Amino acid sequence: RARLWSNKGQQLLSTNMSDIMYASYVYLLYGTAGVVTSIVSLWLIIQKLKSKFRPPPIAPFPPDTVQLFQFNRGPYCPSFSPFPMKLETYLRMAKIPYQNDFGSHFSKKGKIPWIRYNGEDVADTAFCIDFLNKKLDIDLDKHLSYEEQAVSWAFKRMLNEGLYWVAVYYRWVTDGGFRMAQLCFGNTIVIKYIVRPMMVKQCYSQGLGRHSPEEIKTIALADLQAIETFLGNKKFLMGNEPSEVDCSLFGFMAQFYWQLKDGVAEKFIPDHCPKIVQYCERMKARFWPDWDECITHGGTKIPTK
Ligand SMILES: N[C@@H](CCC(=O)N[C@@H](CS)C(=O)NCC(=O)O)C(=O)O
Structure with missing residues (x-):
């Protein structure tokens, strides 16, 4: 009878051990899958957020028209920032057709404003003005010595x-x-x-x-x-x-x-x-x-x- 009990005990012990091992594997598997899913989701969310701040993909746009990327309109001035004000005033002075794209799309240099013209992206107001001056043969300074x-x-x-x-x-x-x-x-x-x-x-x-x-x-x-x-x-x-x-x-x-x-x-x-x-x-x-x-x-x- 004693032998019988000890065999039963061993059986019981080994059954419990294999159950525990099995449960551990399952937990490990689910745990790893959970961690991987969280990392991938976080990465996807970050990429999605980042894309909001990057230049958007080139989409159909009227030709020979400047697409001006800038912040939303300001409370007491058309822009809250001097640089978009500078560039939009230039476009008006030079009578260049343009359309605004308001929001938070930063240029490839990480700044606002910037322009897209016939599919070409130009960052920095000084370079935008130089680019358009050359492309459209404009010189607002021609009367200056x-x-x-x-x-x-x-x-x-x-x-x-x-x-x-x-x-x-x-x-x-x-x-x-x-x-x-x-x-x-x-x-x-x-x-x-x-x-x-x-x-x-x-x-x-x-x-x-x-x-x-x-x-x-x-x-x-x-x-x-x-x-x-x-x-x-x-x-x-x-x-x-x-x-x-x-x-x-x-x-x-x-x-x-x-x-x-x-x-x-x-x-x-x-x-x-x-x-x-x-x-x-x-x-x-x-x-x-x-x-x-x-x-x-x-x-x-x-x-x-
Ligand atoms: N030199 C640049 C300056 C533009 C600039 O400083 N933009 C500011 C907004 S006013 C900006 O994008 N700042 C974001 C940052 O510095 O991270 C230009 O002329 O376009």
């Missing part, structure tokens, strides 16, 4: 590489400016916890973000004062006819005059720069007669253009 063209180039660099960071500071670093960013891009977790810290970091890496608010104000006013003085009684920056630099200048001045609402920056132009005020109104009337249709009026209306 070489010396004036050199001055115009220096102003463009000051705006694009210097004043841009001042605008970034008043837009993304200061709380008042950031409220305007939220009005344009939405009050989302991505804007608050990913984009804002990224822009603050960029501003710090460039160097401007390391200065005190007072020092940044001094730099901003010095740049604006230089523009105000050079503008003088001229209608446009380089004379009484508009030239290419006016696209950049207007793109930037429009931000300071109409759109940088932080309790400090929006007062710079009305308080210190009467010539720039007239210049902004003149450029708006001449190249943006449809301005009101191209803004969200502080986030209260859907723009029709």
